[in-house]
Amino acid sequence: MTAAEPLITLETVSKRFTRKLDVAERVARGFGARIQEQTVHAVDRVNLTVHKGEVVGLVGESGCGKSTLGRIVAGLHKPSEGRFLYKGVPVEQLQRRDAAHLALAIQMIFQDPMASLNPRLKAGQIIGEAVGAHKLVPRAEQKDYVAQMMQRVGLDPDYRARYPHQFSGGQRQRIGIARALAVKPEMLVCDESVAALDVSIQAQVLNLFMELQQDFGLTYLFISHDLGVVEHLSDRVVIMYLGRVVEQAPTAELFAAPNHPYTQALLEDVPRLEAGKRRFHPIKGEIPSPMDPPPGCHFHPRCPHAFDRCRVEQPALEEIAPGHFSACHLNSTPRPEQS
Amino acid sequence: MSEPILQVDRLQTHFETHSRPVKAVDGVNFTVRAGEILGLVGESGSGKSVTGFSIMGLVDHPGRVVGGSIRFDGQELVGLAGEQLRRYRGRRISMIFQDPMMTLNPVLRIDTQMVETLQAHQDISREAALERCRESLKMVGISAPEARLRNYPHQLSGGMRQRVAIAIALLNDPELIIADEPTTALDVTIQSQILAEVQRLVEQKGVAMILITHDLSVVAGLADRIAVMYAGRIVEQGPSDEIISAPRHPYTSGLIASVPSRNQRHQRLRQIPGMTPSMTHLPEGCPFHPRCPKAQDLCRSEPEDTWEGPRSWRCHFPVGKDESIWS
Numbered sequence: 001m002t003a004a005e006p007l008i009t010l011e012t013v014s015k016r017f018t019r020k021l022d023v024a025e026r027v028a029r030g031f032g033a034r035i036q037e038q039t040v041h042a043v044d045r046v047n048l049t050v051h052k053g054e055v056v057g058l059v060g061e062s063g064c065g066k067s068t069l070g071r072i073v074a075g076l077h078k079p080s081e082g083r084f085l086y087k088g089v090p091v092e093q094l095q096r097r098d099a100a101h102l103a104l105a106i107q108m109i110f111q112d113p114m115a116s117l118n119p120r121l122k123a124g125q126i127i128g129e130a131v132g133a134h135k136l137v138p139r140a141e142q143k144d145y146v147a148q149m150m151q152r153v154g155l156d157p158d159y160r161a162r163y164p165h166q167f168s169g170g171q172r173q174r175i176g177i178a179r180a181l182a183v184k185p186e187m188l189v190c191d192e193s194v195a196a197l198d199v200s201i202q203a204q205v206l207n208l209f210m211e212l213q214q215d216f217g218l219t220y221l222f223i224s225h226d227l228g229v230v231e232h233l234s235d236r237v238v239i240m241y242l243g244r245v246v247e248q249a250p251t252a253e254l255f256a257a258p259n260h261p262y263t264q265a266l267l268e269d270v271p272r273l274e275a276g277k278r279r280f281h282p283i284k285g286e287i288p289s290p291m292d293p294p295p296g297c298h299f300h301p302r303c304p305h306a307f308d309r310c311r312v313e314q315p316a317l318e319e320i321a322p323g324h325f326s327a328c329h330l331n332s333t334p335r336p337e338q339s
Numbered sequence: 340m341s342e343p344i345l346q347v348d349r350l351q352t353h354f355e356t357h358s359r360p361v362k363a364v365d366g367v368n369f370t371v372r373a374g375e376i377l378g379l380v381g382e383s384g385s386g387k388s389v390t391g392f393s394i395m396g397l398v399d400h401p402g403r404v405v406g407g408s409i410r411f412d413g414q415e416l417v418g419l420a421g422e423q424l425r426r427y428r429g430r431r432i433s434m435i436f437q438d439p440m441m442t443l444n445p446v447l448r449i450d451t452q453m454v455e456t457l458q459a460h461q462d463i464s465r466e467a468a469l470e471r472c473r474e475s476l477k478m479v480g481i482s483a484p485e486a487r488l489r490n491y492p493h494q495l496s497g498g499m500r501q502r503v504a505i506a507i508a509l510l511n512d513p514e515l516i517i518a519d520e521p522t523t524a525l526d527v528t529i530q531s532q533i534l535a536e537v538q539r540l541v542e543q544k545g546v547a548m549i550l551i552t553h554d555l556s557v558v559a560g561l562a563d564r565i566a567v568m569y570a571g572r573i574v575e576q577g578p579s580d581e582i583i584s585a586p587r588h589p590y591t592s593g594l595i596a597s598v599p600s601r602n603q604r605h606q607r608l609r610q611i612p613g614m615t616p617s618m619t620h621l622p623e624g625c626p627f628h629p630r631c632p633k634a635q636d637l638c639r640s641e642p643e644d645t646w647e648g649p650r651s652w653r654c655h656f657p658v659g660k661d662e663s664i665w666s
Contacts, residue, residue: 061526061527061528061529062497062526168614168615169383170614171614198382198383198553198615199382199553199554199555199594199597199598200382200593200594200597200610200611200615201614201615202597203597203598203599203608203609203610203611204610204611204612206599206608207607207608207610210605210607225526225527227527228556228598228599228600229599231599231604232599232603232604232605232608233599233604233605251604252604265528266527266528268531269527269528269530269531270527271530271534271554271556271557271559271560272556272559272560273555273556273559273583273595273598273600274559274560274583275559275579275580275583275584276560276580277560277561278560278561280531280532280534280535280538281531281535282528282531282532282534282535283528283531284532286496286498286499286529287496287526287528287529302528
């Protein structure tokens with residue numbers, strides 16, 4: 001799997017969101033009030049390569065920038081800095097035809113299917129809309145094509161005339177998947193796509209994702225806060241904290257030998273379906289605001305091993321074992337005694 | 340074993356609709372003892388929250404408790420209203436909600452809200468009340484209670500708000516706390532902090548707790564006993580370890596089987612077919628039978644609870660030991 005060619009590559013990609021000052025604030029500033037524009041570094045110099053046919057899990061807590069990164073990959077956000085390469089070619093250098101192809105090649109599946117489906121369109125129209133707009137199949141065959149897509153994701157084609165509100169949560173998510181599949185994508189970005197589903201339905205949708213990967217050779221960027229789901233599906237896992245990648249490794253290795261203290265804490269804290277009372281050993285502190293991240297290593301205020309260097313210097317993401325990257329000063333400094 | 344502090348017996352809470360009533364809770368039996376955590380687990384629409392609301396007397400029109408009894412410390416709660424109900428609700432029984440913004444008033448400072456909670460139930464001076472508030476905030480792991488008391492809810496993070504909500508629930512030293520999805524909206528590391536506090540509080544104060552959740556793995560390590568709900572009924576209950584390691588109801592077994600677990604990466608997950616039934620059109624008999632691999636003709640008649648020691652299940656064909664029914 002690792003020998004495959006890279007499908008997408010992000011090179012030191014950053015995304016900043018700035019809230020512009022409103023009129024009142026600009027006037028106040030004119031009179032000398034100290035009001036600054038607020039900037040969020042949602043994604044901070046991230047490198048990421050996803051190979052063809054690979055399933056990459058992207059894990060992090062709220063505000064870590066995982067959704068923003070997913071949207072950059074899906075082409076919904078332009079990065080503020082850095083390059084986005086599709087099959088080795090920077091996207092701004094793509095020929096018009098290739099750029100149009102890329103727009104369809106990476107599709108996104110959202111968390112809340114009710115919010116991402118137009119409530120005024122019927123299921124068949126939702127699935128067929130992009131197909132028609134891009135003339136992917138001849139008009140006469142479109143009805144059959146939509147039926148075929150619905151069948152593929154486990155929906156009865158007879159339901160094509162129903163509106164989204166007439167479906168259950170799991171079925172709506174299937175409509176979202178069928179809509180993405182209908183444009184024959186190479187890659188799906190799934191942003192918390194099973195988080196809103198009941199446990200028994202979640203397993204059905206995860207199975208569907210795995211079948212589709214086999215059948216169509218799809219590549220996935222699977223964004224989730226649920227480590228159990230990510231462990232099950234992914235070949236490789238990327239952990240983010242406050243806009244930065246802190247650790248990245250093949251799935252088995254990451255779960256067997258987590259290196260970064262944050263990853264270790266996450267794995268420790270995940271509720272597991274195991275018999276027997278457990279003792280919780282939570283890490284202390286809150287997730288800092290991405291508007292005002294701590295200096296140095298973003299994790300140092302909560303880290304049980306933090307020492308002076310962590311407070312001033314940002315650790316680089318370094319390879320600590322083949323394919324296993326971690327951004328922690330402990331890897332380059334002997335562990336201090338008191339920890 | 341002490342006497343149960345709460346006994347719920349054949350509880351029925353129905354909602355009137357244009358056509359026929361929705362039987363959100365339909366014949367639910369369980370008990371909770373002091374110092375015990377009962378995990379009430381179910382998917383959306385299973386009636387787990389309505390069960391909690393029924394105990395708190397929070398079910399509003401068109402909903403109504405139409406049958407059964409809820410006995411708290413020997414006192415029947417069904418039918419209580421006004422001043423009588425207030426002697427229990429908020430004082431001896433309190434509730435924690437999924438969204439702390441539902442508990443907290445956004446336009447009042449934390450101290451105002453906490454003092455109000457105390458003074459509504461006890462004759463206590465503002466000074467003494469504030470002291471109790473500080474203690475309560477410390478108890479849930481808030482390190483600077485003085486500063487937090489002067490904050491408004493929007494100035495606190497999600498995890499901090501939930502801690503404040505728990506501190507408010509603890510103020511009047513309740514004997515029973517009903518926690519409805521208290522950690523669902525929180526991040527993993529924050530969830531773990533809150534669960535650790537909950538575990539410590541129950542042990543230290545000997546309070547009884549009903550922990551309502553959709554997530555079996557949250558209650559697996561925390562609850563003493565688990566009750567699994569499906570379509571308004573408790574289909575199985577018993578000690579947590581036994582439920583997790585040897586479920587008897589096919590639905591429980593399916594829920595456990597469908598959770599991704601270690602060492603089976605990339606393999607197909609076992610899944611329960613079909614979807615959760617609509618409460619307005621429940622299948623006849625056992626409501627799970629259309630999705631159940633063990634279903635037979637008999638399942639078109641409603642099964643009774645079968646009790647065996649501390650465990651019970653409501654199924655004609657319970658899952659045997661080491662039997663694997665899901666593929």
